Amino acid sequence: MIDFFNTWFPYIYLYVGGGIFFIAGMILIRKTKAIDMRLKRDRFWWKVLIVGFFYFALIHALLIIAALYL
Numbered sequence: 001m002i003d004f005f006n007t008w009f010p011y012i013y014l015y016v017g018g019g020i021f022f023i024a025g026m027i028l029i030r031k032t033k034a035i036d037m038r039l040k041r042d043r044f045w046w047k048v049l050i051v052g053f054f055y056f057a058l059i060h061a062l063l064i065i066a067a068l069y070l
Helices: 004-031 040-069
Strands: none
Touching: 004 040
16 A cells, blocks of 8 residues: 555645645735726636636545545
């Protein structure tokens, strides 16, 4: 069996470490007013970015589980 440091540690590093930069970028976008939340188009893309991050994290986790246990 493959140990934690070869399977889940890279996943945690990718989505926690990368998530910090993602959140920092999203905060920067809001603070510099690069997005206008009054516009429907901008709200849509804001949600796409956030949902997309968690979507890829979930798919990645499911594929790791499938590779380890199926």
